[in-house]
Amino acid sequence: MEQNNIEKWFNIIDHTSIILQQELHVSYLEAVALTGDNVFEGAILQEELTPNEIITKKLQKEYNSLHIERFSKEEIRKGYQLAILKGMKDSTQSHHQMTPDAVALFVSFLVNKLTKNLEELTILDPAAGTGNLLTAVLNQLTQKDVKSLGIEIDDLLVKLGFINANLQEHPTEFFNQDALQDLFIDPVDITICDLPVGYYPNDLGAEKFELRNTNGHSLAHHLFIEQSFRYTKEGGTLLFVVPNKLFEGEHASQLHGFIKEHGVILGLLQLPLSMFKSEDHAKSIFMLRKKGFDVTPPKQALLANLPSFSNKNAMQGMIGRIEQWFNTQYHVSSE
Missing domain, CATH: 1.10.150.470 (DNA polymerase; domain 1)
Known part of the structure; x- marks a missing residue:
């Protein structure tokens, strides 16, 4: 480049x-x-x-x-x-944090591995923003026939996302709407999302979710996970950038129960702490599959703390370990 x-x-x-x-x-x-x-x-x-x-x-x-x-x-x-x-x-739009480039490219690498059995696939980002994460992933899926979808509530961000995709010649469909309302799309093969963290102000809209809070505002990042499961095919894959404290707090057991009922955990990769202002803001990459026919959990989930992306030797070793996990633990049938 x-x-x-x-x-x-x-x-x-x-x-x-x-x-x-x-x-x-x-x-x-x-x-x-x-x-x-x-x-x-x-x-x-x-x-x-x-x-x-x-x-x-x-x-x-x-x-x-x-x-x-x-x-x-x-x-x-x-x-x-x-x-x-x-x-x-x-x-x-300063509140909208764009996914760091190193993270977007690492997510792209994982998506490639997770979809290795598919020549054609559909991919959804329900919090697409300006389309940066989605197009970064699309740029690494050059050997596949991909249909991509992005949802974004902010008028200007969705316009930037649409133009961004056009300039890169990705025929992506963007929808300017609240992603936690009903989506007029077919279920997809894989959902990716850098989860918006915070509270969802629409209590009435949250009522249809299992992960709603019955006492006050619901956690938006929990609802985004549930919505993503809803619009991912059975046996499909979900990849989220999540706060490290996702499974802490009073609603953690509710979320854990939902994931256990509807999905299979593939792995959790903690991003380098050096990327974040403080440990409280640190994030991880969470990989799951939606339950369905012939979906079995890996014998061992992929759990790791990623080294600094600038440490080439350490990253090379980590990539080798991840490759080994995909070769031995991740089995999906071709469709």
């Missing part, structure tokens, strides 16, 4: 977004969506700019210098991600 391609791509998004931000009086993040749309469509779509020849020529010069067809999908994803991160620092 050419670092200068990522920088060039980011710089063009950044320069053109600043122009659009100033001329159209929108936020930088909204301008990132607008300029991404312009690049994808190969035209300046903002009609109100047409009378201003100086501005349109300035934008067109930037776009003409791009040659995006020469960039890899990962270069496009990373450059666009940098612009989105810049925009989120000063936006109302």
Whole structure:
């Protein structure tokens, strides 16, 4: 991957977004969506700019210098991600934490292993945000015929996700809605989700969930797990980025009982503590299968503390251990 391609791509998004931000009086993040749309469509779509020849020529010069067809999908994803991160620092979407790149790529590696028996598959991210995690995974599933779906409640984030996928040429369906309400989708082969952590404010909407709290707001991350099981096929796979304290607290036994009834635990991989501001914010990757015909638990679940992603030797050893586990413990029939 050419670092200068990522920088060039980011710089063009950044320069053109600043122009659009100033001329159209929108936020930088909204301008990132607008300029991404312009690049994808190969035209300046903002009609109100047409009378201003100086501005349109300035934008067109930037776009003409791009040659995006020469960039890899990962270069496009990373450059666009940098612009989105810049925009989120000063936006109302600052609460939305994008999945770190190293984690997204490691999740991609695991998804590849978990779906090794499938030539065709459907994948869902019910908290897709800007589509960064989903497209990172899609970029590593190049040998498969993949149909992907993303759900996101925030209007601007879902627009960024849609444009992000378009620029990388992933035919992803995005739905702008509350993912904890009824979804009009068929069950999928695999669900991935960097779980939104916190309380779900819609007590009425939570009533249909087994994992609801009957006394006050329910935990959103618990409901997302239940919803993911609901929209994953029997025998399908689920992969979550979860808080390390998922099984602590007064509702932990309820969650544990739900998972025991509906799923099979494949593994829990703790992410390096060095990635997080404090131990309280630390996260892990949780791998499960939904119960179904011919689904048996592995004799030994994959449990590990991941080393720092920058420690190549330690990571190489860990990858070898994970490969060995998949070769000996993870058995699924081809469909």
